[in-house]
Amino acid sequence: MVICPNILNVSTRKLKNIFxxxxxxxxxxxxxxxxxxKVKNAVIVGGGLIGLEVAEALVKSEIKVTIVEMLDRLLxxxxxxxxxxxxxxxxxxxxxxVSVCNKVLGFExxxxxxxxxxxxxKGTIDAQLALIAVGxxxxxxxxxxxxxxxxxxxxxxVNEYLQTSNPDIYAGGDCIDNVNLVLNRRVYLPLGDLANxxxxxxxxxxxxxxxxxxxxxxxxxxxxxxxxxxxxxxxEEMARENxxxxxxxxxxxxxxxxxxxxxxxxxxKLVGDKKTGKILGAQIIGPGxxxxxxxxxxxxxxxxxxxQTLAKMDLAYAPPFAPAMDNLITAAxxxxxxxxxxxxxxxxxxxxxxxxxKMDFILLDVRSPKEVESISLPYENVVNIPLGVLxxxxxxxxxxxxxxxxxxxxxxxxxxxxxxxxKGFTNVKFMDGGIISWPFQCIVNN
Amino acid sequence: MVICPNILNVSTRKLKNIFxxxxxxxxxxxxxxxxxxKVKNAVIVGGGLIGLEVAEALVKSEIKVTIVEMLDRLLxxxxxxxxxxxxxxxxxxxxxxVSVCNKVLGFExxxxxxxxxxxxxKGTIDAQLALIAVGxxxxxxxxxxxxxxxxxxxxxxVNEYLQTSNPDIYAGGDCIDNVNLVLNRRVYLPLGDLANxxxxxxxxxxxxxxxxxxxxxxxxxxxxxxxxxxxxxxxEEMARENxxxxxxxxxxxxxxxxxxxxxxxxxxKLVGDKKTGKILGAQIIGPGxxxxxxxxxxxxxxxxxxxQTLAKMDLAYAPPFAPAMDNLITAAxxxxxxxxxxxxxxxxxxxxxxxxxKMDFILLDVRSPKEVESISLPYENVVNIPLGVLxxxxxxxxxxxxxxxxxxxxxxxxxxxxxxxxKGFTNVKFMDGGIISWPFQCIVNN
Numbered sequence: 001m002v003i004c005p006n007i008l009n010v011s012t013r014k015l016k017n018i019f020x021x022x023x024x025x026x027x028x029x030x031x032x033x034x035x036x037x038k039v040k041n042a043v044i045v046g047g048g049l050i051g052l053e054v055a056e057a058l059v060k061s062e063i064k065v066t067i068v069e070m071l072d073r074l075l076x077x078x079x080x081x082x083x084x085x086x087x088x089x090x091x092x093x094x095x096x097x098v099s100v101c102n103k104v105l106g107f108e109x110x111x112x113x114x115x116x117x118x119x120x121x122k123g124t125i126d127a128q129l130a131l132i133a134v135g136x137x138x139x140x141x142x143x144x145x146x147x148x149x150x151x152x153x154x155x156x157x158v159n160e161y162l163q164t165s166n167p168d169i170y171a172g173g174d175c176i177d178n179v180n181l182v183l184n185r186r187v188y189l190p191l192g193d194l195a196n197x198x199x200x201x202x203x204x205x206x207x208x209x210x211x212x213x214x215x216x217x218x219x220x221x222x223x224x225x226x227x228x229x230x231x232x233x234x235x236e237e238m239a240r241e242n243x244x245x246x247x248x249x250x251x252x253x254x255x256x257x258x259x260x261x262x263x264x265x266x267x268x269k270l271v272g273d274k275k276t277g278k279i280l281g282a283q284i285i286g287p288g289x290x291x292x293x294x295x296x297x298x299x300x301x302x303x304x305x306x307x308q309t310l311a312k313m314d315l316a317y318a319p320p321f322a323p324a325m326d327n328l329i330t331a332a333x334x335x336x337x338x339x340x341x342x343x344x345x346x347x348x349x350x351x352x353x354x355x356x357x358k359m360d361f362i363l364l365d366v367r368s369p370k371e372v373e374s375i376s377l378p379y380e381n382v383v384n385i386p387l388g389v390l391x392x393x394x395x396x397x398x399x400x401x402x403x404x405x406x407x408x409x410x411x412x413x414x415x416x417x418x419x420x421x422x423k424g425f426t427n428v429k430f431m432d433g434g435i436i437s438w439p440f441q442c443i444v445n446n
Numbered sequence: 447m448v449i450c451p452n453i454l455n456v457s458t459r460k461l462k463n464i465f466x467x468x469x470x471x472x473x474x475x476x477x478x479x480x481x482x483x484k485v486k487n488a489v490i491v492g493g494g495l496i497g498l499e500v501a502e503a504l505v506k507s508e509i510k511v512t513i514v515e516m517l518d519r520l521l522x523x524x525x526x527x528x529x530x531x532x533x534x535x536x537x538x539x540x541x542x543x544v545s546v547c548n549k550v551l552g553f554e555x556x557x558x559x560x561x562x563x564x565x566x567x568k569g570t571i572d573a574q575l576a577l578i579a580v581g582x583x584x585x586x587x588x589x590x591x592x593x594x595x596x597x598x599x600x601x602x603x604v605n606e607y608l609q610t611s612n613p614d615i616y617a618g619g620d621c622i623d624n625v626n627l628v629l630n631r632r633v634y635l636p637l638g639d640l641a642n643x644x645x646x647x648x649x650x651x652x653x654x655x656x657x658x659x660x661x662x663x664x665x666x667x668x669x670x671x672x673x674x675x676x677x678x679x680x681x682e683e684m685a686r687e688n689x690x691x692x693x694x695x696x697x698x699x700x701x702x703x704x705x706x707x708x709x710x711x712x713x714x715k716l717v718g719d720k721k722t723g724k725i726l727g728a729q730i731i732g733p734g735x736x737x738x739x740x741x742x743x744x745x746x747x748x749x750x751x752x753x754q755t756l757a758k759m760d761l762a763y764a765p766p767f768a769p770a771m772d773n774l775i776t777a778a779x780x781x782x783x784x785x786x787x788x789x790x791x792x793x794x795x796x797x798x799x800x801x802x803x804k805m806d807f808i809l810l811d812v813r814s815p816k817e818v819e820s821i822s823l824p825y826e827n828v829v830n831i832p833l834g835v836l837x838x839x840x841x842x843x844x845x846x847x848x849x850x851x852x853x854x855x856x857x858x859x860x861x862x863x864x865x866x867x868x869k870g871f872t873n874v875k876f877m878d879g880g881i882i883s884w885p886f887q888c889i890v891n892n
Contacts, residue, residue: 049764053764191763192763192770193760193761193763193768193770193771193772194760195770196770196771197757197758197771197775200757200779201758209786211754213758214755214758215760216760217760218760219760219761219762219763220762221762221763221764221767222764223764223766223767228766228767230762232760232762289737289738290762291735291738291762291767291768292735292737292738292741294761294762295738295741295742295759295761295762295772296741296742296744296745298742298759298760298761298762299742299745299746299749299751299756299759300745300749302755302759302760303745303746303749303751305745305749308657309660309748310745311643311646312643312647312659312660313741313744313745313748314639314640314661314662314663314664314665314678314744314748315639315665315740315741315744316665316666316667316676316678316736316737316740316741316744317637317638317639317665317667318495318499318667318668318669320669320674321667321669321674321737322639322737324638324639324641324642325639325642325643326639326741329643333646340655
């Protein structure tokens, strides 16, 4: 095996029905456990790609599932927090309990060695089945025994031809490191499609064709229930850690022409570099077509695409496939407006922080009374002035205070920002993605 | 209106129920005609995007539809002949009659002026409804009256900022010409998504931001019944007309992991430039996900992507979305193998030509006897030697003759080519896309 599963620093006390999901035998044994009828509750340790995919499979077997994740969100390597919370809401709606910022402390079993519960920092969870999916690490034993160089990230070091430190030995797949093309730095990224490409590059090189593997963008995707979650490049968090001057945009919308019967929503978050205008990363989630947009970004980011260029791609348009202006083009335009300083916004997380700190600002809801009635934000800061009458009623707003505007998706929010600025307001922003992207509690009247 | 419909050079004698599909009123009047219950047969003149889309709508109203197309295929601007025939087979399977290489000569009506039949070169077709969808031309009257320059292609001439010959007048949408980025030449391409991008570029320029519209790739897509047909860049025919040294690859396959329940087939045809390795165009058809691959090509071709680079994109892989090696990556690898001269092939059209001319060559089917029994090609030239025993039985084949190998998709066909070459055969090719892409008659035993 080219990989080893990461392990927890707690004893599993040799209990039955705890699996690490790193071998086909595990799949069979999990199936046997489920078919025994004795598994009513399962705990999945780890909220990454594998954890989420297996969660759906267990729910379909009518098992109550709890995901325990040590970090503050699901898919922490792919999604920023506000996007991850939207995904989590969908998993909860499908009956899954998600416990983030939580750590597994141990496992409890009965006298026969059957698992009975998983003990976590936040309490004990009944479980007759536990799956541990906390990542993998490269299995470099063979390489080390052969005296090959190992990277700082723990994987076998290869050059762009996928040669190890011994030029007669090539390596590919989940045991090697890859160049991240955004960061221009070697990273560990074990993914099946890359392994396939590695294989071909190595074969070509062995056969005498000198061929390079250019590197990776960290493209990932998964489907959980009716929700797709894809990501590429850097999250906002990663971009900030790497000292970029970060600009982001969250743009929700239907994935096809809005009038087309099978249109479904997607939420796009773009992460851009203010200095160069380049796209650094993206996260796209929702029931709609995520993979198409991620793949366009993959080809674009490989070529260092900017928001301005992305917004002008000649894409395949017809109502069954996309809106006339593709969601990604709209998102690129919003990002460019922010880079240009025309559009000013706060992320949902920044707005939530202001609310939690009880800061003195106004949350201006510019939707119609009917929309406000059906769903609204439960905060005292909220003032409602529909966009259509804002030019008449703007004097109801205090000029000095920070005003954060929102509507359904924040298109009207942006227009309201421009209107208020024209009227002399200087501290006006809109909330990224509107109320439809608000990942926290809303008041919903059906 | 920025466009006018092209018209036929025949009189419609003021008959009722002949529509040109260029106005919302037409939609309403067609609906009224259908709801009258008197329309049993309809003729659609023109096998382009509009003609195909409206054909599906009529069939769903239980009307017998015939499409009459003057050229030798459906979607002649998008698809080469063998791809177009595959699409035509699907339309025929959905009950539509398609008559290509046929011209409308006139219309016949009764005394009340009701359409009764459409007269064509190949006979008279009963029809109580006729729809004429033979393209559009730019309506440049307003521009000409204003003294603006008109391009050779008949559209309003604009520069990269979308300024007309009068720099204070901008133009966009279906009335202007666009730069084709593959040919680096101005073309007329009236498409809705481009009009949207034009609008924004013009608005930005008017607002003082100097912004360019870079050009187009001729990206188009449509859905007809359960079949999608998309194209970008040059067809093989167009590439040859423009003197490229053309290499093509036809690669069929499932659009998702082959074991995934909702996987559906797509056929990819790539058109490449042997000299530079660049992708010049692509055609993708089938019930599977076409739009995703066309859009990747759109972003790639904008950047002048080569087959070799395309084959190394870090795409979003998980079984519900794509094969581990995306169809487009596989197609790029096949194309590169041909560019490198490792893989040698003939297109379905080239094989058909040899058959029609009764040329002396061998069609070597390397599939298993079971596969041959279920579907085979009805030609005397066919010899069957399964790939697995080819190394034992190759001496049954004559060394001097041209041998064209096929299997289901032509992967085994390619392997057989390599085996025979190793055995000393010098005139061996495989047939592009295998029997699954053969657009002509097969013998099918269910």
